[in-house]
Amino acid sequence: MDGRGGLARLPYRWGYLPIVEFRIDRVPASATWELRQAVLRPHETINQLALPDDDELSTGSFAAINEDEEIVGTVRVAPASPPFSVHTYASADSPSWRVRGMATREDVRNLGIGSAVLSRAVQHVAEHGGGLLWCNARVPAVNLYQRAGFVEHGDVWEDPDIGPHVVMWRLV
Ligand SMILES: CC(C)(COP(=O)(O)OP(=O)(O)OC[C@H]1O[C@@H](n2cnc3c(N)ncnc32)[C@H](O)[C@@H]1OP(=O)(O)O)[C@@H](O)C(=O)NCCC(=O)NCCS
Incomplete structure (x- = not known):
């Protein structure tokens, strides 16, 4: 117990978390599809989640894995141009990266898993030379991305299948 809210907390690499212990591994993209489909794209089939650059060395797919070896969180990051001119915020020759597919299983949200996988994606970009990192x-x-250093670009728009979005970006 650490006295905060009376929850039993487990010492953990990224801080102190109640109840759930997890590690983050780099995994094949296909390992993340089931969770991504269930959380992010229930209107699509698992087969529709494959992306052309899934197997590129520069693409990083990451999973938060609990003590039962279940994937409870995920994120993906890969080189991709943003929907604005890179030189608006960085030098024109700066590499650009897109983070997407961030999802946490519903029963373990608000425990820091999303922030931890996003942080791992940022680390992946840093390990590959950095650049401008963006997302829809x-x-x-939005709060979670802001806490990770992202800021908004432009207006909110509505995706008819999945709701309101806004472009966010940061430098790594
Ligand atoms: C968005 C999503 C991935 C966040 O995952 P998560 O594991 O709950 O993320 P975190 O726990 O790091 O942060 C979520 C909230 O929990 C809070 N939190 C983090 N650690 C905490 C802890 N140890 N104790 C209590 N609260 C905590 C944070 O303050 C945060 O609140 P805020 O975002 O309103 O500021 C998850 O809600 C999800 O899968 N949503 C549906 C899919 C989706 O929208 N994905 C994003 C696509 S862009």
């Missing part, structure tokens, strides 16, 4: 953030996730 779902509006309910």
Whole structure:
């Protein structure tokens, strides 16, 4: 117990978390599809989640894995041009990266898993030379991205299948 809220907390690499212990591994993209489909794209089939650059060395797919070896969180990051001119915020020859597919299983949200996988994606970009990192953030996730150093670009728009989004970016 650490006295905060009376929850039993487990010492953990990224801080102190109640109840759930997890590690983050780099995994094949296909290992993340089941969770991504269930959380992010229930209107699509698992087969529709494959992306052309899934197997590129520069693409990083990461999973938070609990003590039962279940994937409870995920994120993906890969080189991709943003929907604005890179030189608006960085030098024109700066590499650009897109983070997407961030999802946490519903029963283990608000425990820091999303922030931890996003941090791992940022680390992946740093390990590959850095650059401008951007995403199409779902509006309910904007706070999480802001805490990770992202800022908004432009207006909120509505995706008819999945709701309001806004572009966010940061330099790594
Ligand atoms: C967005 C999503 C991935 C966040 O995952 P998560 O594991 O709950 O993320 P975190 O726990 O790091 O942060 C979520 C909230 O929990 C809070 N939190 C983090 N650690 C905490 C802890 N140890 N104790 C209590 N609260 C905590 C954070 O303050 C955060 O609140 P805020 O975002 O309103 O500021 C998850 O809600 C999800 O899968 N949503 C549906 C899909 C989606 O929208 N994905 C994003 C696409 S852009």
